[in-house]
Amino acid sequence: MAAVTFPIRVQPSATGIRPLDPLHDLPAVVTLIEMGFRQEMDPQGQKMLARLRRMAHSSPVERLILGAPSSPPGLVWVEDEHVVGNLSLRRAATSGSRGHLIGNVVVHPDYQGRGIGHALMEAAIETARQRKGHWIGLEVNANNAVARKLYEQLGFREAGYTEHLLRPAGLLWPDGPATQVVWRKSNPKDGALWAALAGAIYRRLQARVLEVRRGRYIFGGWERQLTLWLSRQRESAWLQAAETPQLAARVHTDRRYRFHLWELLVHPLAGGRGSGEAVARALAATRRAPSWPVISMIAAT
Numbered sequence: 230m231a232a233v234t235f236p237i238r239v240q241p242s243a244t245g246i247r248p249l250d251p252l253h254d255l256p257a258v259v260t261l262i263e264m265g266f267r268q269e270m271d272p273q274g275q276k277m278l279a280r281l282r283r284m285a286h287s288s289p290v291e292r293l294i295l296g297a298p299s300s301p302p303g304l305v306w307v308e309d310e311h312v313v314g315n316l317s318l319r320r321a322a323t324s325g326s327r328g329h330l331i332g333n334v335v336v337h338p339d340y341q342g343r344g345i346g347h348a349l350m351e352a353a354i355e356t357a358r359q360r361k362g363h364w365i366g367l368e369v370n371a372n373n374a375v376a377r378k379l380y381e382q383l384g385f386r387e388a389g390y391t392e393h394l395l396r397p398a399g400l401l402w403p404d405g406p407a408t409q410v411v412w413r414k415s416n417p418k419d420g421a422l423w424a425a426l427a428g429a430i431y432r433r434l435q436a437r438v439l440e441v442r443r444g445r446y447i448f449g450g451w452e453r454q455l456t457l458w459l460s461r462q463r464e465s466a467w468l469q470a471a472e473t474p475q476l477a478a479r480v481h482t483d484r485r486y487r488f489h490l491w492e493l494l495v496h497p498l499a500g501g502r503g504s505g506e507a508v509a510r511a512l513a514a515t516r517r518a519p520s521w522p523v524i525s526m527i528a529a530t
Contacts, residue, residue, distance in 0.1 A: 245307055245308060245345070245348070246307075246349065246352045247307060248305075249315065254305055254315075255284055257311070257312035258305065258315045258333075259278065259285045261315050261335045261336075262281070262315070262335055264335070264337065264338070266333075269370060271488075271522070272483075272487070272524065273488065273524055302317055302318065302319055303315065303316050303319075304318065304349055304356070306336070306340075306345045306348070306349060308340060313337040313345070314337065314346065314349055315333055315335050315349075316331060316333065316334045316346075317332040317333045318332075318353045318356060320362075321437065321440055327364075328362060328366060329353075329357040329360070329362045329364070330367065330438065330440075331350070331353055331367040347379060347382075347383075350379065354383070364437070366434075366437060366438030367380070367438070368438065371390065388434035389431060389434070391435075391439070391526060393524070394524070394527065395524055396522060396523035396524075397522060400520055401520065402516040403512070405509055406509060407513075408513065410476060410506045412467040412476075413469075413470040415448045415467055415468050415477070416448070417448070417449050419446070419468055420443035420444065420445075422473075422477075423445075423446030423468070423477055423494070424443045424445070426494050426496060427446070427528075428441060429497070430496060430497065448464065448466035448479065449466065462482065462484065463484070464479065464481045464482070466478070466479040467479075467514075475496035475498060475503060476496070476499055476506055476507050477493070477507070478491070478493050478511045479491070479511075480515055488522045488523070489521055489524070490523075490524045491524070492526050493507040493511060493525065493526070494507070495507050495528075
């Protein structure tokens, strides 16, 4: 996946666009997302789609419990009272960045080629501008030439790449060599070390789009473990046992949706050997688990 960001420009909005109404538009939006991203959706994406589907068919009280947003989280294009296009827009969590993130840019196949996606993007840029935003970022599949062309026309520029790898379910776990690095379990106080390592790996603009910050890397502690257990998830995270770690690995297992997520941080100075050590650490933590799909997120330097 390529993470990109660009300066905001003012563009006129187009007819047919209005803010998304979470109470009434979710069913149509869920259908659009499933239609537009079905072919490239991994187990984590399927999990998010299932969550949106539950929200779409729940009562207002149930939506509040499930965490549905109370304010419009994006825009829709309406044609003959039917939602045929959608774009999500939210503020970036990166502290002090005053940025916004775009996602789920999708148009119904019967209405593609009419400039609806372009108009939604222009409206999102103007919305962020009105909110005093300084930048907008998004992630796009590097092979999606049509979407990349649209974003480039609107002024996007590449900020970096993240390798998004998927290991299919059912494969036997390999034995693999034992790691030679001394690792230690990560604790909630290590967030600054994780963020510093991520900051050394990702480019500055890419780190903004990926929302690299200390709060994203708070692992361990009984409160987090209890929260995960109640939602049928579990997690283990490790840092290289050094004053300034160059390696970090996290393994997150979702037992309800049956997949594993690996997040591996390898400092450029650690090279290929460091990558191998991080993979070995994650593999050792996963080997006794069921052979569900593994999603691996690795910064491409």
